Amino acid sequence: MLAITHAVIGLLSASLMKKLLFNSMSISSSSSVWHYSLLYYGATVLFSLFPDVDHKGSTINKFFGITKVFPYFFRHRGFFHSIWPAIVLVCIMWNFSSVLSKGILVGYASHLVSDGLTLAGVNFLYPATSFTLRGPVKTGGLGESIVFVISTGLLLYLFLFR
Numbered sequence: 030m031l032a033i034t035h036a037v038i039g040l041l042s043a044s045l046m047k048k049l050l051f052n053s054m055s056i057s058s059s060s061s062v063w064h065y066s067l068l069y070y071g072a073t074v075l076f077s078l079f080p081d082v083d084h085k086g087s088t089i090n091k092f093f094g095i096t097k098v099f100p101y102f103f104r105h106r107g108f109f110h111s112i113w114p115a116i117v118l119v120c121i122m123w124n125f126s127s128v129l130s131k132g133i134l135v136g137y138a139s140h141l142v143s144d145g146l147t148l149a150g151v152n153f154l155y156p157a158t159s160f161t162l163r164g165p166v167k168t169g170g171l172g173e174s175i176v177f178v179i180s181t182g183l184l185l186y187l188f189l190f191r
Contacts, residue, residue: 041184043073071132082099083108084100147166
């Protein structure tokens with residue numbers, strides 16, 4: 030999927046998961062609410078793009094020059110399109126910020142699930158297995174456009190009417 034579709038699906042996923050992930054969290058001031066929301070949604074969008082760090086032309090590599098080395102060491106839809114990097118990142122970041130960790134988890138998971146809808150698919154457990162989840166959506170094609178429009182509509186509905 031394209032970066033814009035990943036970002037919208039990431040935001041939609043973050044919106045849907047927010048109540049579940051933060052229901053027990055008590056926030057004392059409105060400035061803290063803004064701080065946590067910005068951190069959560071920002072991390073979600075960033076990490077909804079991060080798995081494509083292994084692709085030379087990816088949006089994440091255009092914004093962060095240091096990441097441009099990854100495609101030379103990892104094949105696209107290999108290690109970074111598995112659950113392992115997300116688990117490591119969440120475990121490390123949890124020590125610093127549970128809010129940030131939750132954003133990382135939701136963003137990364139939304140990327141993997143949405144790429145699982147594409148023809149190329151995703152091997153969630155690479156390199157432990159060779160099973161790849163594949164769907165009918167062609168990256169950049171009509172199917173992705175439909176997914177993007179539906180996801181954007183749902184996201185707008187959630188922000189405007191919820």
